[in-house]
Amino acid sequence: MELQNKKNIAKNIFFDILCFTLGGILYGISVSVFSEPNQIAPGGVTGISIILNSLIHTPVGIMALILNVPLIIWAIIELGYKLVVKTIFAIILTSISIDVIAMFIPPYQGDKMLVAIFAGITEGAGLALIFIRGGTTGGTDTAARLLGRRFPYFSMGRLMMFIDLCVVVISAIVFKSVESAMYAVIVIFVATRLIDAVLYGTDIGTGKMLFIMSQKSQEISQAIISQMSRGVTILKSKGAYTGKEGDVLLCAVRKYEVYRLTQLIKEIDIDAFIIIGDAGQINGEGFKENGKEEKTLKDIIKNRKRKE
Template sequence: MKNTDSRKWARGLALDLGADLIGSLIFAVGIVCFTEPANIAPGGVSGLAIIVNYLWDVLPIGAVSMIINIPLIILSFIYLGKKASWRTIKSLVISSLMIDWVVTPFFPVYQGDLLLGAVFGGVFIGAGLALIFLRGSTTGGTEIVSNLMRLRWPHISMGRAILFVDCAVIALSMVVFGNMESGMYGIISLFCSTKVIDAIIYGFDQGNMVTVISDKNEEISRRIMAEIDRGVTLLHGKGAYTGKEREVLICAVRKSEFARLKSIIREIDHSAFVVTTEAGEILGEGFKPVNKDGTF
């Protein structure tokens, strides 16, 4: 039993380090080769490090990122817990070393069109961060600040908290760089990185949650299970106006299966009442599995 646990721990550590190394390399390319040369600060601590480096140029970007993150890491240990904080330190150190010691000395810098620099910078940054996020880690900065903000204002969503911090950094970049274009390109880069992160993390598990109210739900459910091989849940419901009791069908499907699901419903009951909800991620049997340790 202990040997099995040890192998599982070693495998998890190897995957964590692999994701950190590859993700940090891609992330560093986005920062060093595309955004920093164009004076684009794409939000977060990395964007703040670009601004600081532009003003004083005393330390490289990776070192500046680590220094800015020190007080945030301390707050993370106090308020967010040790496990998450140690993971963040690991990823932060690797990404900072990758920026200063691997990408900066050896990789070429793109000096062409600013729009292309913003787009490709955002794509590389998003792809690198997504690989790190997939293993349950972060590079600190924005994620720590947003989590701390949500401790004080729990009604604020994670996305809004991160957006608030990133927009503040982009606004500062416009003041420091002395033009609005830097901020506008920063917004483009931030948008691209966000889209890439969502595509990598959720892209293969996005789908639709469908709620069907019909007098023929039993037949619809049998067709769904037979033809799409998806589970169906039937809930007991009651119409508030009519007082009539009926079953409510709920089913989650991938986007590629949604058209067939609609076709089945239309063939059986064209008067069925159907509500479709976008599902950013679907976990469980038939989709992304949930491991015993709580990871995905």
């Protein structure tokens, strides 16, 4: 059993490093080959770094790393150091990739529409690979993930788009080019749509349903609620063979959250029995609400105040 656990840990670490490396390279290509050479600042910390690069000629990757420090501190306070380790690793990797790729791959400065489309594709694919393994690259995606804990009605892609648009407006002023800002919007749109498609699927209401059987059901349920901001239903059960009564935990999550949830469960009880199934459609808070308009930020804040 112990040997198998070590193999699983090694396997997970391998796939973490693989996805983070590929994601970092793709993200670096997006910035160094497409966005930065064409003065397109597609939002977030990287967008701010591109703007600063045009003003004071600082390397984009190094500046992004420096600007991410306050967000890392915020993430540690909100999530705890253990859950931010992957993000710190991803931030360092992507920051290095941006500057290293700039030295070896020549920039593309052809058709601006092609620049915007491919910048969005490479950025979205790179970030999605990192998100799938439970990390972020700091900047907008870290802020979006932290805000998503408080406002689950908004998908991560939409939260990122809102934050990024603020940076785009600043870039239009600094670059003195409305056209540059318009292309940045295209980059953001393509990237966020690709991220949502990979993480949430084509239907944002779909997800995974987990049945969890463990002797430490109370600890697991509290961890899911506090660390993942997901609800848990406790079902009473009785073993057919043993006749023992116990609890079965029912939890619905997004597809990309399954890996993180199973890891969380294993940390508490390595012997926990987990059944994972597809949920064709999930209606309710944090998922999809049919027949209702998506709530505005103002409505969500009002509802939270009422609950408090």
